[in-house]
Amino acid sequence: MGRIVLENVTKSFGDVEVIPPLDLTIEDGEFAVFVGPSGCGKSTLLRLIAGLEELTSGSVSIDEEDVTLVPPSKRGLAMVFQSYALYPHMSVRKNIAFPLRMSKMEQSEIDQRVEAAAQSLNLIDYLDHKPGQLSGGQRQRVAIGRAIVREPAAFLFDEPLSNLDAALRVGMRLEIGELHNRLKTTMVYVTHDQVEAMTMADKIVVLQAGVIEQVGSPLELYRTPRNIFVAGFIGSPKMNFIEGDEAAKHGAKTIGVRPEHISVSDSQGEWSGVVGVSEHLGSDTFFHIHETGLAETMTVRADGEVGFKHGDRVFLTPRADAIHKFDDKGLRI
Amino acid sequence: MSNRTLPRLLQSPAVILLLIWMIVPLSMTLYFSFIRYVLNNLRRPEWTTPSFSNWRGFGNYEFVLNNKDFIFAIQNSLLIVGSILFFTVIFGVLIAVLINQSFPGRGIVRVLLISPFFVMPAVNAVLWINMILDPVLGLQGIAVNGLNDIIVGLKDAPLVGWFFSLWPTLEPISFRATQTSAYAVIIMVTWQWTPFAVLIFMTSLQSEDQQQKEAAVLDGAGPWSQFRFLTLPHLGRPIAIVVMIQAIFHLSLYAEIEIVSRGNGNKNLPYLIGEFANNNIGAASATGIFAVILANIVAIFLLRMIGKTLME
Amino acid sequence: MAIVAQSTRYGKVTRTILAWAVGLLFFFPIFWLVLTSFKTDADAVKPEFLFFFTPTLENYLNMTENYDYWRFATNSIITSIFATVFTLAVGIPCAYAMAFNPSRATKDVLMWMLSTKMLPAAAVLYPMTFLTKNFLGIYDTHFLVIIVLSLINLPIVVWMLFTYFKEIPKDIIEAGKMDGVNTWGEIREILIPLAWGGIASTALLCFIFCWNEAYWTVRLTTTEAATLSKLIEGNRAPEGLFFGRLSAVSAAAVGPIVVLGWFCQKQLVQGLTFGAVK
Numbered sequence: 001m002g003r004i005v006l007e008n009v010t011k012s013f014g015d016v017e018v019i020p021p022l023d024l025t026i027e028d029g030e031f032a033v034f035v036g037p038s039g040c041g042k043s044t045l046l047r048l049i050a051g052l053e054e055l056t057s058g059s060v061s062i063d064e065e066d067v068t069l070v071p072p073s074k075r076g077l078a079m080v081f082q083s084y085a086l087y088p089h090m091s092v093r094k095n096i097a098f099p100l101r102m103s104k105m106e107q108s109e110i111d112q113r114v115e116a117a118a119q120s121l122n123l124i125d126y127l128d129h130k131p132g133q134l135s136g137g138q139r140q141r142v143a144i145g146r147a148i149v150r151e152p153a154a155f156l157f158d159e160p161l162s163n164l165d166a167a168l169r170v171g172m173r174l175e176i177g178e179l180h181n182r183l184k185t186t187m188v189y190v191t192h193d194q195v196e197a198m199t200m201a202d203k204i205v206v207l208q209a210g211v212i213e214q215v216g217s218p219l220e221l222y223r224t225p226r227n228i229f230v231a232g233f234i235g236s237p238k239m240n241f242i243e244g245d246e247a248a249k250h251g252a253k254t255i256g257v258r259p260e261h262i263s264v265s266d267s268q269g270e271w272s273g274v275v276g277v278s279e280h281l282g283s284d285t286f287f288h289i290h291e292t293g294l295a296e297t298m299t300v301r302a303d304g305e306v307g308f309k310h311g312d313r314v315f316l317t318p319r320a321d322a323i324h325k326f327d328d329k330g331l332r333i
Numbered sequence: 334m335s336n337r338t339l340p341r342l343l344q345s346p347a348v349i350l351l352l353i354w355m356i357v358p359l360s361m362t363l364y365f366s367f368i369r370y371v372l373n374n375l376r377r378p379e380w381t382t383p384s385f386s387n388w389r390g391f392g393n394y395e396f397v398l399n400n401k402d403f404i405f406a407i408q409n410s411l412l413i414v415g416s417i418l419f420f421t422v423i424f425g426v427l428i429a430v431l432i433n434q435s436f437p438g439r440g441i442v443r444v445l446l447i448s449p450f451f452v453m454p455a456v457n458a459v460l461w462i463n464m465i466l467d468p469v470l471g472l473q474g475i476a477v478n479g480l481n482d483i484i485v486g487l488k489d490a491p492l493v494g495w496f497f498s499l500w501p502t503l504e505p506i507s508f509r510a511t512q513t514s515a516y517a518v519i520i521m522v523t524w525q526w527t528p529f530a531v532l533i534f535m536t537s538l539q540s541e542d543q544q545q546k547e548a549a550v551l552d553g554a555g556p557w558s559q560f561r562f563l564t565l566p567h568l569g570r571p572i573a574i575v576v577m578i579q580a581i582f583h584l585s586l587y588a589e590i591e592i593v594s595r596g597n598g599n600k601n602l603p604y605l606i607g608e609f610a611n612n613n614i615g616a617a618s619a620t621g622i623f624a625v626i627l628a629n630i631v632a633i634f635l636l637r638m639i640g641k642t643l644m645e
Numbered sequence: 646m647a648i649v650a651q652s653t654r655y656g657k658v659t660r661t662i663l664a665w666a667v668g669l670l671f672f673f674p675i676f677w678l679v680l681t682s683f684k685t686d687a688d689a690v691k692p693e694f695l696f697f698f699t700p701t702l703e704n705y706l707n708m709t710e711n712y713d714y715w716r717f718a719t720n721s722i723i724t725s726i727f728a729t730v731f732t733l734a735v736g737i738p739c740a741y742a743m744a745f746n747p748s749r750a751t752k753d754v755l756m757w758m759l760s761t762k763m764l765p766a767a768a769v770l771y772p773m774t775f776l777t778k779n780f781l782g783i784y785d786t787h788f789l790v791i792i793v794l795s796l797i798n799l800p801i802v803v804w805m806l807f808t809y810f811k812e813i814p815k816d817i818i819e820a821g822k823m824d825g826v827n828t829w830g831e832i833r834e835i836l837i838p839l840a841w842g843g844i845a846s847t848a849l850l851c852f853i854f855c856w857n858e859a860y861w862t863v864r865l866t867t868t869e870a871a872t873l874s875k876l877i878e879g880n881r882a883p884e885g886l887f888f889g890r891l892s893a894v895s896a897a898a899v900g901p902i903v904v905l906g907w908f909c910q911k912q913l914v915q916g917l918t919f920g921a922v923k
Binding site for chain 1: 749814816817819820821822823824825826827830834835838839
């Protein structure tokens with residue numbers, strides 16, 4: 001069980017309000033991802049749930065129980081830190097066993113659980129190593145092991161993959177996804193990487209300056225972003241935004257089209273421009289188009305085999321049903 | 334429990350203890366400095382117990398300011414502290430630069446060098462005044478006698494004897510007179526604290542930017558220019574810190590003065606307070622307040638300086 | 646290093662000789678003290694540079710008889726150990742709270758602690774004597790010496806511990822909180838094992854400062870709780886009569902501490918400059 005409800009939560013550091021009043025519910029068993037640019041308050045929000053920061057006002061409850069004033073050690077949550085925060089003076093075995101030892105569990109039960117966790121995380125051979133002797137990925141797994149042995153109400157992840165190299169990150173992403181499928185425990189995951197958010201989440205919470213911009217499933221956010229910020233933040237490469245006459249034609253202040261919703265041709269199309277840099281990924285090619293008269297640069301995706309050269313004049317056509325329209329406040333029309 | 338109460342609770346024993354330590358005796362000193370208070374006085378026995386009825390206002394301060402010992406003690410304090418600072422910084426920089434680069438046995442030399450710092454002040458004073466600086470039995474006396482013997486020998490030597498015939502006989506210096514015993518204190522404390530300066534300067538030199546030096550070599554800077562334009566500015570801050578810390582320690586120098594100069598008139602401010610405190614508590618307290626003011630002036634500079642780097 | 650490569654072989658030899666000369670020069674007085682301690686009193690006062698002599702252990706063997714050395718040494722050991730333990734017991738929680746739960750006042754509190762260190766002892770000498778003698782009746786007791794030694798070293802100890810603790814990542818302490826540890830558990834299970842090296846060298850330095858303290862231990866004791874500082878201070882040789890035995894007792898007073906000092910020379914910089922020189 002692990003239903004987390006935030007009501008009217010605010011947080012100020014001194015005179016600076018980092019989180020204005022905010023409400024949020026994370027359902028039991030859900031994988032919720034907080035995503036946003038750095039400094040948007042997503043880590044603070046996580047630490048408020050953990051109890052590592054005190055609320056300025058409002059309340060937090062877990063499974064209908066108000067834990068606003070409960071210290072972190074009593075909330076029944078487990079956390080995986082960006083720096084892993086392993087205890088460097090303890091072996092892997094002791095690290096994983098630590099929370100159990102603190103809860104005064106029987107030694108035989110501890111051994112059993114540690115063994116099981118190590119088994120599932122491929123750490124069996126490293127149980128007697130110190131964290132300093134492990135690779136980044138292994139340390140990450142120890143941190144996860146330390147979290148899962150306690151069977152917490154919910155897992156909190158604070159940018160857990162950002163210290164890993166790119167290849168390892170993809171692997172760990174899958175492992176955490178697997179873990180969630182297996183345990184079905186609530187997970188709250190903070191990241192600044194929208195790819196991580198899109199691939200892992202049941203529910204994404206997009207934050208900017210402490211304010212929740214939108215909450216929804218990955219595809220909801222992709223298909224119907226509530227405002228320009230979410231539209232620009234979710235999706236890679238970024239959505240193209242066009243203002244002025246072209247937008248007015250659609251009855252909007254701004255229109256947005258994702259690169260993958262624009263087709264490119266050498267002969268005809270709605271808009272035209274000159275090819276700048278092309279990024280060939282094999283499966284896809286991204287063209288950066290200049291001199292369209294619409295925006296400084298527009299990005300379009302084409303099939304991997306399409307071979308325009310630098311300086312070629314090309315024609316672009318947006319998919320009519322994939323044009324996002326925003327009013328002068330930046331909200332979706 | 335709130336996140337704030339527990340940290341306060343953990344800090345409170347240390348804070349409360351220090352608060353008592355600072356406030357109680359100091360406020361008593363302040364109180365005594367404004368009353369007539371002596372330990373023995375047959376004619377005015379009421380002065381021998383502290384009481385507000387013996388209020389003297391600034392009388393003790395006036396008495397102290399008009400006492401020639403007070404002016405002398407301040408002068409002497411400043412002379413001693415100033416000289417020690419001067420010599421420890423100069424020697425400290427030179428030695429630190431000398432042993433900063435690696436050479437065979439550097440670790441041992443480092444250990445030899447730092448040793449004086451751990452010698453207890455009382456032993457330091459006894460050792461220097463008796464066994465080293467004594468004009469007859471100390472190494473100083475022995476060395477001077479040795480030189481005299483050599484000169485006498487040379488005077489009798491054939492061929493060159495005429496050249497040495499007019500040379501004087503050297504006199505060993507006695508370090509037990511008023512002023513020379515201050516010099517003895519300067520020598521022994523410099524010996525003890527130069528290692529401290531060396532250690533700090535060396536630590537700082539280790540963090541000197543080697544690439545910057547290599548760039549300077551490529552730019553054609555010789556060793557002297559490197560020292561003058563790179564090393565010395567780099568040492569500016571540690572020098573300031575060494576000066577301030579030592580100033581605080583040496584303004585309250587006591588054991589060395591006590592051992593070297595009992596009864597010969599050499600004194601600094603703490604010693605003078607000790608003298609007054611044998612009978613005239615009022616005057617001792619007023620002098621104490623002056624010492625506090627002097628130390629505070631120094632302390633403010635130090636706190637300003639290290640305050641900046643403190644919380645980074 | 647290019648800089649070293651630049652200096653000539655000749656320069657390197659000169660540097661080595663010079664450095665050794667300076668090191669030996671600074672160590673020489675201590676060496677001379679130890680050397681003299683093995684001379685008979687008669688040899689020790691000979692006005693000549695006596696390097697070769699028949700060494701005797703007599704001075705050390707008679708230390709108790711001549712000076713009652715062990716009584717003072719025991720006092721030094723007791724007061725220094727207890728003062729160090731007490732200072733750490735008060736200092737560790739304080740530095741822990743400051744390093745991991747800093748508030749806006751933390752910096753000012755640290756500064757203020759330091760400022761108490763700068764209070765000239767002489768200024769409060771009489772009130773201390775008065776209070777402890779007439780009022781509290783603890784003059785010349787171990788208890789008093791321990792308390793005073795603790796208080797004068799507390800600021801430095803808190804400072805040193807603070808600089809060590811600050812190097813421990815905050816995440817690890819927070820991970821402990823999440824793992825269900827209470828504050829006492831954090832200190833015992835995480836902080837102390839992690840900062841063990843720093844705590845040990847702080848303790849060592851504190852012990853050395855206690856041992857060498859020569860103002861309060863001299864002025865607030867007479868016989869009962871008198872330490873080695875008091876012993877030496879009270880026995881400065883009358884015109885060199887007993888150089889041999891005085892040297893022995895002095896060497897016995899400083900020897901252990903100088904050796905301890907060698908082990909914590911590096912921490913000294915951190916402690917005495919309050920982390921301002923790195």
